[in-house]
Amino acid sequence: MSSVVRIGLLGCGNVGGALVGLIDEQRDAIAARTGLELHVTRVAVRNLTKERDVVLPDGVLTHDAAAIVDDADVDVVVEVIGGIEPARALVLAALEAKKPVVTGNKELLANVGAELFEAAEKAGVDLLFEASVGGGIPLIRPLRESLAGDRIRRFMGIVNGTTNYILTRMTEAGATYADALAEAQGLGFAERDPTADVEGFDASAKAAILASIAFGASVVAGDVYREGISAVTAADIAFADRLGFVVKLLAVGEAVDGEVAVRVHPAMIPKDHPLASVRESFNAVFIEGAAVGELMLYGRGAGGRPTASAVLGDLIDASLNLRRGSAAGVGHLPRAKVRAIDELRSQYYLNVEVYDRPGVLAAVAGVFGDHGVSIRSMEQEGLGDEARLVFITHTATERDVQATIHDLRGLDVVDRVGSMLRVIGQE
Amino acid sequence: MSSVVRIGLLGCGNVGGALVGLIDEQRDAIAARTGLELHVTRVAVRNLTKERDVVLPDGVLTHDAAAIVDDADVDVVVEVIGGIEPARALVLAALEAKKPVVTGNKELLANVGAELFEAAEKAGVDLLFEASVGGGIPLIRPLRESLAGDRIRRFMGIVNGTTNYILTRMTEAGATYADALAEAQGLGFAERDPTADVEGFDASAKAAILASIAFGASVVAGDVYREGISAVTAADIAFADRLGFVVKLLAVGEAVDGEVAVRVHPAMIPKDHPLASVRESFNAVFIEGAAVGELMLYGRGAGGRPTASAVLGDLIDASLNLRRGSAAGVGHLPRAKVRAIDELRSQYYLNVEVYDRPGVLAAVAGVFGDHGVSIRSMEQEGLGDEARLVFITHTATERDVQATIHDLRGLDVVDRVGSMLRVIGQE
Numbered sequence: 001m002s003s004v005v006r007i008g009l010l011g012c013g014n015v016g017g018a019l020v021g022l023i024d025e026q027r028d029a030i031a032a033r034t035g036l037e038l039h040v041t042r043v044a045v046r047n048l049t050k051e052r053d054v055v056l057p058d059g060v061l062t063h064d065a066a067a068i069v070d071d072a073d074v075d076v077v078v079e080v081i082g083g084i085e086p087a088r089a090l091v092l093a094a095l096e097a098k099k100p101v102v103t104g105n106k107e108l109l110a111n112v113g114a115e116l117f118e119a120a121e122k123a124g125v126d127l128l129f130e131a132s133v134g135g136g137i138p139l140i141r142p143l144r145e146s147l148a149g150d151r152i153r154r155f156m157g158i159v160n161g162t163t164n165y166i167l168t169r170m171t172e173a174g175a176t177y178a179d180a181l182a183e184a185q186g187l188g189f190a191e192r193d194p195t196a197d198v199e200g201f202d203a204s205a206k207a208a209i210l211a212s213i214a215f216g217a218s219v220v221a222g223d224v225y226r227e228g229i230s231a232v233t234a235a236d237i238a239f240a241d242r243l244g245f246v247v248k249l250l251a252v253g254e255a256v257d258g259e260v261a262v263r264v265h266p267a268m269i270p271k272d273h274p275l276a277s278v279r280e281s282f283n284a285v286f287i288e289g290a291a292v293g294e295l296m297l298y299g300r301g302a303g304g305r306p307t308a309s310a311v312l313g314d315l316i317d318a319s320l321n322l323r324r325g326s327a328a329g330v331g332h333l334p335r336a337k338v339r340a341i342d343e344l345r346s347q348y349y350l351n352v353e354v355y356d357r358p359g360v361l362a363a364v365a366g367v368f369g370d371h372g373v374s375i376r377s378m379e380q381e382g383l384g385d386e387a388r389l390v391f392i393t394h395t396a397t398e399r400d401v402q403a404t405i406h407d408l409r410g411l412d413v414v415d416r417v418g419s420m421l422r423v424i425g426q427e
Numbered sequence: 428m429s430s431v432v433r434i435g436l437l438g439c440g441n442v443g444g445a446l447v448g449l450i451d452e453q454r455d456a457i458a459a460r461t462g463l464e465l466h467v468t469r470v471a472v473r474n475l476t477k478e479r480d481v482v483l484p485d486g487v488l489t490h491d492a493a494a495i496v497d498d499a500d501v502d503v504v505v506e507v508i509g510g511i512e513p514a515r516a517l518v519l520a521a522l523e524a525k526k527p528v529v530t531g532n533k534e535l536l537a538n539v540g541a542e543l544f545e546a547a548e549k550a551g552v553d554l555l556f557e558a559s560v561g562g563g564i565p566l567i568r569p570l571r572e573s574l575a576g577d578r579i580r581r582f583m584g585i586v587n588g589t590t591n592y593i594l595t596r597m598t599e600a601g602a603t604y605a606d607a608l609a610e611a612q613g614l615g616f617a618e619r620d621p622t623a624d625v626e627g628f629d630a631s632a633k634a635a636i637l638a639s640i641a642f643g644a645s646v647v648a649g650d651v652y653r654e655g656i657s658a659v660t661a662a663d664i665a666f667a668d669r670l671g672f673v674v675k676l677l678a679v680g681e682a683v684d685g686e687v688a689v690r691v692h693p694a695m696i697p698k699d700h701p702l703a704s705v706r707e708s709f710n711a712v713f714i715e716g717a718a719v720g721e722l723m724l725y726g727r728g729a730g731g732r733p734t735a736s737a738v739l740g741d742l743i744d745a746s747l748n749l750r751r752g753s754a755a756g757v758g759h760l761p762r763a764k765v766r767a768i769d770e771l772r773s774q775y776y777l778n779v780e781v782y783d784r785p786g787v788l789a790a791v792a793g794v795f796g797d798h799g800v801s802i803r804s805m806e807q808e809g810l811g812d813e814a815r816l817v818f819i820t821h822t823a824t825e826r827d828v829q830a831t832i833h834d835l836r837g838l839d840v841v842d843r844v845g846s847m848l849r850v851i852g853q854e
Binding site: 029 | 445449450452453456457460461557563564565568569572573574575576577578643699701704706709711716717718719720721722723724725726727730732733735736737739740742743744747748751752753755758
């Protein structure tokens with residue numbers, strides 16, 4: 001009754017190893033429900049002698065990933081190597097051989113996704129990638145299928161667990177950025193070189209993938225405006241708290257007048273916004289659809305087993321489609337028209353360190369006025385050479401705010417312009 | 428290039444009307460993305476002369492729903508009439524005629540779902556029902572597809588917007604139940620006869636559907652243990668707040684030792700739980716999977732356009748499958764072994780009104796002890812005849828707590844046992 005699916009697995013690290021274990025645990029339940037009997041028959045790894053948690057029969061492990069892709073006895077290919085090459089060449093070869101591919105590789109999709117989608121379309125097989133964004137959280141399937149009849153206006157995601165952990169510790173324990181980073185490194189939530197996470201590169205790749213699917217137009221990682229969290233200070237977080245906000249690193253995509261705006265930056269969000277309660281290393285994506293209104297999808301954005309759960313959901317889907325001889329492709333994605341960050345309209349938080357002299361507020365406020373940036377609230381903190389002015393603006397364009405910052409730097413009464421954070425407001 | 432899909436719509440109320448409008452708005456975008464050109468060609472309504480927001484060509488409206496189902500010029504049937512009959516007969520007739528069916532009818536699925544799933548399987552066409560639970564929130568598709576390889580241990584859902592609105596107002600404005608209900612009725616969030624919502628019938632139907640899909644075994648509405656919110660008092664909510672909890676009406680399903688436990692009742696949940704921040708008429712379902720860990724799916728649980736968005740996602744999926752000649756059925760669901768509420772293990776909140784005399788606590792605590800129910804915390808409130816003891820227990824079985832309540836009622840020193848709420852704890 002049940003049909004055997006022979007899986008070729010490329011990569012057997014954290015996610016690949018968890019996948020092998022999960023398939024073993026769930027094989028009978030999956031067969032009972034779907035009629036598919038899943039077997040991992042070939043596994044490509046770099047190091048054949050490394051100790052692994054998973055037990056694999058003799059002869060399953062190999063160095064030769066290309067041979068797995070070509071193997072007539074492999075029905076479906078799972079790629080969890082990461083990086084662009086050789087993953088790209090292997091995925092293309094698998095698709096050309098009419099083998100469905102499941103991948104969790106965000107770099108691959110955020111850089112050459114459009115090429116791969118076309119190859120899958122041409123071959124008439126599935127290329128599924130739920131695990132590439134948000135670990136185990138269903139995001140790609142809801143965007144592609146559940147919301148297929150809706151028009152998505154905007155998404156805002158917390159898609160990097162490392163930075164969310166750091167910002168949570170800064171918020172809840174009053175930690176400095178450096179201490180929170182060190183703590184995250186100690187717990188294994190951050191890499192020794194944390195650049196990819198804290199400077200927003202990881203989130204940018206995920207933002208590009210989400211934007212491509214949400215808006216039906218190809219966005220690559222390089223299109224995404226990017227700022228990380230390394231300049232966020234404990235003072236910014238304390239101000240945000242007092243004003244009713246929390247600071248989160250957001251991946252934002254918006255469809256505006258036929259263009260797509262995609263950016264990653266820390267932002268102040270109101271405490272009663274659903275994203276504000278996403279703590280520690282959890283991820284969530286908040287979606288605004290023209291008909292569906294507000295949605296949020298929340299869960300574990302990383303980790304071997306959560307991510308393997310997403311890979312396995314795709315693997316079952318791809319295998320069922322293969323058995324039916326059908327595929328649910330993304331198809332041809334036209335290149336997105338990417339909107340420049342200069343065009344962004346937002347509220348802004350600005351922290352300006354000043355010399356506390358008569359007339360300082362008038363001079364500073366005058367610069368805002370020169371650029372048409374309207375001030376919503378202002379607070380002075382400290383005195384003398386420690387004085388600072390903290391502003392929240394009404395909605396303004398990024399261009400005008402950047403010009404304001406430029407001119408503020410030229411004022412005698414301004415020591416330095418500290419942080420600038422975009423504010424997700426209710427205007 | 429594009430294939431025309433002719434839709435027969437049964438029912439043109441809130442959701443049906445919104446669907447017609449949404450299809451008109453999105454027709455070109457859907458055609459560009461999927462190659463499907465959707466047209467609503469027949470619409471069955473009870474009242475042909477009623478004024479409607481949607482404009483339909485002459486001859487589209489009819490009284491005769493059965494004729495739409497039989498019409499050779501209808502490819503896909505959408506059922507949004509509600510209720511069991513005639514919806515059941517119409518859906519079965521459509522499936523027998525090999526027409527895919529999309530429905531948002533929770534009563535139908537929660538009572539005769541298994542029969543309909545089998546009919547769809549036999550016909551080899553889709554029966555999709557995303558809109559039956561949680562309005563526009565993707566729930567059924569993530570459970571069926573994204574988590575197809577995982578083992579779901581538990582779900583806890585806020586699936587009724589009316590009761591969540593009432594409880595939110597009681598929590599945030601300190602309103603009484605009666606005042607909050609009257610306010611909800613004034614705003615159109617509650618019916619004039621609110622029984623189906625406030626007594627948990629609506630949530631029970633949704634719990635049965637979620638449990639059937641999450642655990643792969645047929646659960647009907649009558650299997651669901653049910654308590655509503657009409658006995659929840661402002662005092663309960665104030666106590667909960669002081670103890671770090673909020674009160675929510677939860678639909679809970681658990682898989683325990685091969686049995687399925689499904690229940691709807693008000694519960695105290697910790698303020699830092701993701702469900703605690705689901706306010707007003709929003710819905711959310713929190714899911715615990717063996718591999719994926721904790722997930723939450725949040726959004727608008729009702730309303731014409733959010734629900735129509737879910738129907739339209741299903742309609743596109745069903746139409747694509749029809750064109751491919753494939754279907755993604757639920758198949759045969761064995762009858763679930765339903766676990767009795769007596770077997771529940773939970774923490775409990777109990778509010779006991781007592782006469783304030785020496786020895787009262789010893790007498791009351793003795794009854795808990797007699798039934799092996801261990802007390803985690805106790806507070807006395809008020810004095811004299813207004814005195815009450817508020818208990819939170821450690822984990823105990825429902826049977827033992829019910830026996831405790833029974834015996835407390837027999838004590839001279841007890842005036843009455845007020846509320847009992849189950850506590851979602853961290854034990």
